[in-house]
Amino acid sequence: MSKSRDPRTVAAANGVAIDTAFGAVTPPLHLSTTFAFEGFERSRTHDYSRTSNPTRSLLAETLAELEGGAGAVVVASGMAAIDLVFSQLGPDDLAVAPHDCYGGTHRLLSARRDRGHFDVVFVDQNDEQALARAFEKFPSMVLVETPSNPLMRVVDIRSMADRAGKSGAKLVVDNTFLSPALQRPLLLGADYVVHSTTKYLNGHSDVVGGAVVAAARSDAETLAAWANVVGTTGSPFDSYLTLRGLRTLFPRVAQQQETAHAVARYLAGHPLVSAVYYPGLSSHPGHEIARRQQSGFGAMLGFELKGGCGAVHRFVEAVRIFTLAESLGGVESLVAHPATMTHAGMDPEARRTAGITDGLLRLSIGLEAEADLISDLDLALASVEETQVLAQSAL
Numbered sequence: 001m002s003k004s005r006d007p008r009t010v011a012a013a014n015g016v017a018i019d020t021a022f023g024a025v026t027p028p029l030h031l032s033t034t035f036a037f038e039g040f041e042r043s044r045t046h047d048y049s050r051t052s053n054p055t056r057s058l059l060a061e062t063l064a065e066l067e068g069g070a071g072a073v074v075v076a077s078g079m080a081a082i083d084l085v086f087s088q089l090g091p092d093d094l095a096v097a098p099h100d101c102y103g104g105t106h107r108l109l110s111a112r113r114d115r116g117h118f119d120v121v122f123v124d125q126n127d128e129q130a131l132a133r134a135f136e137k138f139p140s141m142v143l144v145e146t147p148s149n150p151l152m153r154v155v156d157i158r159s160m161a162d163r164a165g166k167s168g169a170k171l172v173v174d175n176t177f178l179s180p181a182l183q184r185p186l187l188l189g190a191d192y193v194v195h196s197t198t199k200y201l202n203g204h205s206d207v208v209g210g211a212v213v214a215a216a217r218s219d220a221e222t223l224a225a226w227a228n229v230v231g232t233t234g235s236p237f238d239s240y241l242t243l244r245g246l247r248t249l250f251p252r253v254a255q256q257q258e259t260a261h262a263v264a265r266y267l268a269g270h271p272l273v274s275a276v277y278y279p280g281l282s283s284h285p286g287h288e289i290a291r292r293q294q295s296g297f298g299a300m301l302g303f304e305l306k307g308g309c310g311a312v313h314r315f316v317e318a319v320r321i322f323t324l325a326e327s328l329g330g331v332e333s334l335v336a337h338p339a340t341m342t343h344a345g346m347d348p349e350a351r352r353t354a355g356i357t358d359g360l361l362r363l364s365i366g367l368e369a370e371a372d373l374i375s376d377l378d379l380a381l382a383s384v385e386e387t388q389v390l391a392q393s394a395l
């Protein structure tokens with residue numbers, strides 16, 4: 001099989017019609033826990049499903065090819081993927097992570113630090129001085145999330161890879177927000193890509209899963225061995241569903257980001273919105289870097305609603321098509337309030353430092369019609385405006 005297949009072809013058709021038993025066009029789901037030995041001391045490719053399983057292996061191979069990596073490990077969740085990569089660190093190692101990383105990542109790395117597993121510093125990776133100070137301590141691993149959650153801060157992956165390479169650190173990029181359809185960090189010099197496959201890769205909000213893709217085969221093998229030791233490998237059924245979702249990754253994301261761009265432009269022009277965070281807007285500080293390293297701006301955006309918590313409360317109860325829920329990357333549009341939802345576990349001080357205010361909302365744009373989504377937002381904003389006018393006239 002040629003290494004240079006277009007990723008669209010890989011997503012749509014990797015593993016199609018390879019079944020030797022019945023010629024199944026869709027790769028079969030192998031639920032079996034265990035696999036018969038061919039004979040004494042003669043195991044087949046797979047012997048026990050925690051260690052390896054044909055359905056999970058096919059998903060791993062597909063993800064590795066999509067990201068341009070040498071190998072991948074499919075695990076039970078995005079958190080398990082991040083934990084797997086960082087499990088390589090010891091008490092003398094330092095990790096550098098973004099100050100506004102995914103809330104669960106912040107909690108995981110802090111908990112590992114508090115237990116003495118390794119040290120971690122959280123820095124604003126757009127703050128040149130803070131970053132230089134962190135690199136002076138010779139970190140072993142650097143985590144980048146770009147675009148970040150929920151402010152869509154963009155980090156230059158290639159320059160981070162150069163920097164990490166010079167100081168002997170491995171670079172890990174959480175590519176959950178864009179997926180390999182829009183960004184391929186390994187081709188920009190990263191050592192690992194991690195995914196919450198729960199999001200765009202599966203894309204249908206019915207699986208929790210994760211994956212690590214490594215640039216080096218030996219790293220992929222080391223991580224696969226450890227995932228087997230700790231037993232965090234993903235289930236075959238989830239792998240099957242994720243591969244099924246992945247078939248339509250490219251057209252889904254293409255449509256979703258087109259709608260997201262239109263929503264961002266609409267919000268930017270609304271008087272009740274004080275800021276819109278979307279890398280596709282030329283006003284976004286990361287716009288130029290995003291244009292360079294991404295092949296699209298994605299379908300996630302953040303915006304700041306005037307009127308703080310009261311306005312947010314009214315807004316999220318007024319929307320009809322957007323659902324108030326955590327998660328992202330599915331076919332349905334969601335709205336989340338980071339301060340009380342995804343980032344509620346972060347201490348208020350760290351949250352403020354990360355710029356997550358009470359008026360900040362995050363949208364994950366799905367596949368509904370653009371006009372319906374914009375009119376839903378329009379009606380919800382009108383209802384916020386109405387309550388604010390009523391409150392003022394009552395004074």
Ligand SMILES: *Cc1c(COP(=O)(O)O)cnc(C)c1O
Pocket residue numbers: 077078079080102104105145149174176177195196197198199208209210
């Ligand atoms: C959701 C998410 C995670 C965690 O993934 P789970 O599958 O929920 O464990 C990690 N990073 C980012 C950017 C995410 O959005």
